[in-house]
Amino acid sequence: MTSLISIDNLTKTYDGGFQALKGVSMTIEKGEIIALLGPNGAGKTTMISIICGISQATSGTVTVDGDDIVRDYRKTRARIGLVPQELTTDQFETVHATVTYSRGLFGKRPKPDHIEWVLKELSLWEKRDEKVGTLSGGMKRRLLIAKALAHEPDILFLDEPSAGVDVSLRKDMWNTVRKLRENGVTIILTTHYIEEAEEMADRIAVINRGEIIVVEDKAELMRKLGKKEITLTLGEPLDAIPQSVSDYNLTLSEDGRQLTYSFMTTNERTGITRLLTTLADEGIRFSDVDTRQSSLEDIFVSLVEENA
Numbered sequence: 001m002t003s004l005i006s007i008d009n010l011t012k013t014y015d016g017g018f019q020a021l022k023g024v025s026m027t028i029e030k031g032e033i034i035a036l037l038g039p040n041g042a043g044k045t046t047m048i049s050i051i052c053g054i055s056q057a058t059s060g061t062v063t064v065d066g067d068d069i070v071r072d073y074r075k076t077r078a079r080i081g082l083v084p085q086e087l088t089t090d091q092f093e094t095v096h097a098t099v100t101y102s103r104g105l106f107g108k109r110p111k112p113d114h115i116e117w118v119l120k121e122l123s124l125w126e127k128r129d130e131k132v133g134t135l136s137g138g139m140k141r142r143l144l145i146a147k148a149l150a151h152e153p154d155i156l157f158l159d160e161p162s163a164g165v166d167v168s169l170r171k172d173m174w175n176t177v178r179k180l181r182e183n184g185v186t187i188i189l190t191t192h193y194i195e196e197a198e199e200m201a202d203r204i205a206v207i208n209r210g211e212i213i214v215v216e217d218k219a220e221l222m223r224k225l226g227k228k229e230i231t232l233t234l235g236e237p238l239d240a241i242p243q244s245v246s247d248y249n250l251t252l253s254e255d256g257r258q259l260t261y262s263f264m265t266t267n268e269r270t271g272i273t274r275l276l277t278t279l280a281d282e283g284i285r286f287s288d289v290d291t292r293q294s295s296l297e298d299i300f301v302s303l304v305e306e307n308a
Contacts, residue, residue, distance in 0.1 A: 091133035
């Protein structure tokens with residue numbers, strides 16, 4: 001892939017001295033979906049606001065295809081669509097009018113067929129003549145996406161786009177995101193629904209306390225940092241873990257009926273065969289085996305805790 005957005009040593013310090021970003025550097029590749037994950041206050045929205053020209057960095061640079069976002073503001077901003085967290089729309093305009101107006105703000109000629117496509121994709125076409133103030137919260141969230149897409153950007157920032165959206169609306173929304181990516185749109189999203197990032201993203205970036213902890217291909221991140229667990233349901237309960245297997249990463253359930261072994265997925269040797277052989281030699285039998293691999297949420301929580 002080709003780097004589309006380059007962020008170099010970006011910092012943001014507010015008047016009171018709070019440092020929201022601390023030398024953030026990363027690249028965003030053309031045509032990818034990258035998920036930016038982090039706890040509340042980690043710096044996600046600050047970073048997005050700077051790239052989109054809403055906020056000014058204290059230091060550092062951001063370029064879009066080599067164009068500086070400050071020096072070449074109009075050129076770079078015209079390529080970006082932003083779906084903010086806040087539901088800020090004109091309550092007394094119709095859905096169609098407010099989306100059409102958003103396109104005009106970027107100096108684009110009217111294109112009714114594109115506006116119609118956007119509204120239909122987001123299930124807003126039937127509500128095109130309704131006042132924005134009459135829409136539900138979920139529909140207003142969809143409207144923000146429609147406004148962001150009105151001027152046909154090739155970069156789309158989604159800042160918590162599915163907050164307050166029900167499951168069915170969320171699925172429709174992500175189907176639209178997939179279609180946009182298929183059409184070459186680069187998508188950067190923040191979300192508290194980590195299962196969405198796990199399903200949708202090509203790469204994951206984790207930010208905490210204003211610093212990027214990791215930027216990694218999703219599959220590689222889960223391979224490198226993921227764990228697997230094997231849980232054995234025992235035929236007879238144990239009072240304690242036998243001394244012969246004490247060097248394994250084992251936990252025993254409170255009732256003594258389940259023995260769980262955890263190991264890293266990157267280990268060349270899992271040790272499972274030796275563990276089972278040793279348990280058999282001890283006369284410990286089991287009636288069921290269950291396996292589980294770390295989810296992206298597990299990895300995210302562990303990374304944030306390590307860097308707290």
